[in-house]
Structure formats: C-alpha cells, structure tokens
Amino acid sequence: MKAKRIPERFCLGCQESRPKKDLLRIVRSPEGEFSVDVTGKKAGRGAYICRSMACLERARKSRALERSFKSPIAPVVYDMLANELKGLEG
Numbered sequence: 001m002k003a004k005r006i007p008e009r010f011c012l013g014c015q016e017s018r019p020k021k022d023l024l025r026i027v028r029s030p031e032g033e034f035s036v037d038v039t040g041k042k043a044g045r046g047a048y049i050c051r052s053m054a055c056l057e058r059a060r061k062s063r064a065l066e067r068s069f070k071s072p073i074a075p076v077v078y079d080m081l082a083n084e085l086k087g088l089e090g
C-alpha cells in the first residue's frame with residue numbers, strides 16, 4: 001500500500017512544515033502585486049504561512065516575507081493578510 005503524500009510547505013512564521021491546506025498562500029503576481037491566494041492556484045511566486053495571527057506576526061518581525069520574495073513588503077500587504085486571517089479564524 002502506497003500512502004499518498006500530502007504536499008507540505010514551510011510556514012514563514014514558525015518555520016515548520018505543514019500540509020498546504022493548513023497554510024495561507026501569499027502570491028506576488030508578475031506585475032508585482034501581492035495578494036492572498038485562497039484557492040492555491042494563482043500564478044506567480046508564492047509563500048506560505050499558517051492560518052494564524054501569531055505566525056503572521058512572527059513573519060512580519062523576522063522579515064521572512066521580504067527575504068522570501070526578495071523585495072520590500074508594504075504595510076498594507078500585512079494588513080491584508082491580517083484581515084484575511086481574522087476572517088478565517090472567525
């Protein structure tokens with residue numbers, strides 16, 4: 001019996017590997033615009049964080065997003081992510 005491997009990605013906040021479905025995908029489009037990718041199918045370079053405010057804060061403080069995308073991240077992008085997480089956490 002071959003177990004189907006669940007795709008995993010690293011969270012930029014806690015640096016732990018988690019199933020993709022438990023993570024929030026952040027995408028930078030070829031035009032350089034950041035957005036939250038809820039479907040996981042948007043084109044562009046992606047990064048992942050847990051669906052948790054704590055991990056977003058850690059990623060913000062450690063500048064992990066900047067490092068991952070090799071570009072500055074505007075505060076509005078973090079606000080957008082925070083809003084998205086608030087909605088998911090309910």
Ligand SMILES: [Zn+2]
Pocket residue numbers: 011012013014015016049050055
């Ligand atoms: Zn995390």
